[in-house]
Amino acid sequence: MTALAPNSTIGIIGGGQLGRMLAMAAAHLGYQTVILEPDPNAPAAQVANDQIIAAYDDEIALESLADQCDVVTYEFENVPSAAIEALEKVIPVYPGAQALKISQDRLLEKQMAHGIGAKTAGFHAVNSLKDLEDGVAQTGLPAILKTRRLGYDGKGQVKIDNMDELPSAFEAMAGQDAILEAFVNFDCEVSVIAARAIDGSFEAFDVAENVHKHHILHTSTIPANVNESVKATAIKYAQKIAEHLNYVGVFAVEFFVENANSDGFNICVNEIAPRVHNSGHWTEAACVVSQFEQHIRAISGLALSTAKRHSDCVMLNLIGDDVNDLEKHAKDEKAKIHLYGKLEARPGRKMGHVTFLK
């Protein structure tokens, strides 16, 4: 296939910071961008050529997006898969609806992980209180009950410590399909950010070690302080997942690791994100080409660039009022600052990040 010519137009569904960074990467490569996003002040629209202000599943808006663009992508996995399926009939969409559907559903995701030979935490599908009781008999307690779909940053999940919490936990799912997951006592969480191109070529960035605070990513450290075999295994699983899904674009796989510094390590797939990922933001500071540009290259039919990094680094998320540390971080000559243009610094809101090169 031929790559998109300069000035071709890329549609991006979703106007948050990931869409913003994708739009800037597209601009670097000479591509135009149109953002589909209901919020008129969205971070991505500020740096894009155009915005369609409409809901993600608005049929007329999706038609208009297809008309204006040469390829469509999205910045978050909660875009309705029916919208992507409809778009796919008229325009190339990467990643495709099949990859999206699986990564939208914690149950399908875990089943797929087992299918490619990876482990996950023990899990049990929960559509009734009876399912939940059966599940707990299998996973033990504590365990975590999660909605199968639409959860992120700890939303839509409940930790269960005692048997008498089962009814309230089940009610908290509000009738949505759920999944019970065994509580994994992991030493650390790592993630792989990788890209797969239309021709099947594959590039994985170095494994990041992630620390969360209040269920939100706090830092990613590269290189991860884990056994080299942990890294190789994580990347191997990421590649198998990409091939299984015939994936095109950048994606993230999060893993839980026990005994991460020993040859007797135990690694579980936690989650797959069919998009650029917060734990890959460091790539813009420490690699020739960032995860954002790598994604744009993949979906445009350009060759992937190398994922090698030139520096060790730590990425720190700026949450809420942390955005006001701009002036402080500007004084650190090893700091690469990136803010998202969000007008209001609400608590828990991702406002930006800083990558400290070592």
Next chain:
Amino acid sequence: MTALAPNSTIGIIGGGQLGRMLAMAAAHLGYQTVILEPDPNAPAAQVANDQIIAAYDDEIALESLADQCDVVTYEFENVPSAAIEALEKVIPVYPGAQALKISQDRLLEKQMAHGIGAKTAGFHAVNSLKDLEDGVAQTGLPAILKTRRLGYDGKGQVKIDNMDELPSAFEAMAGQDAILEAFVNFDCEVSVIAARAIDGSFEAFDVAENVHKHHILHTSTIPANVNESVKATAIKYAQKIAEHLNYVGVFAVEFFVENANSDGFNICVNEIAPRVHNSGHWTEAACVVSQFEQHIRAISGLALSTAKRHSDCVMLNLIGDDVNDLEKHAKDEKAKIHLYGKLEARPGRKMGHVTFLK
């Protein structure tokens, strides 16, 4: 002074590729941008928050720009200095009108260079044919007659080889004030890209060695293949010029060098550009912070970052149809590509650049 808070707005006069790269750097730091530019399809407007579509000296547009912004800057030295003077009365403008006026005028520029102890090619102000004859008696032939103002990329200048060309050369100036410059037989051209902050702090990027084709920059190579004393002298002059002008922002000084690899070198100031500069585009690929972000930091009151580079590199301009080499360059894993979103690839038009890291 306190730095601009996140979401403050920066006005940029001029909507070309330099304005575009400034707007993206501002967005990285969480600042909003408004572009003043008559062309509705300008590269900068594509990635900015807003555009005022009007002439650079449109009074109502300038008022509106001042109303919407917290600080104003510009991407090119041919903005009318009267416009900057008017703006300065109501809003901080960096660089200031004084620096702009001098760098707009080849005669004042050369006089200033002598004032800070630097050499230039021999020169003579030309307002009449008689002036031109007197000038040639001083500079010898060949020599170059240039308009004092508004020339760039070889426009507005005539090389004179023989005495009988004097009348036609003078006529080519079309009544504009002109300057005759001795023809310097230089080995090489180098440039310094540096930044000076509001508090007077100063950071110079490494000296670039520049090769032109058809009067347009072709490549910049870093490090320059010149004697270390040449580099130190060039940076020393750049700092003196910045201090003399009480300059705020990023600027470029181009130098001609004879015997560049010997201690008996001869270095002349050729030109000062009160703005980010084509020969500094490599900084985005080889430094933590690019010339564009450095400029935004300077005019926003943020600390300057280090100008140290992490890699040697060569920047190649993509002129006209060179933009179609996108796919080829994408296959080079040492190449950092940057296209400008220009819709038409006219011959001689700067369409993008590629920095090849070593």
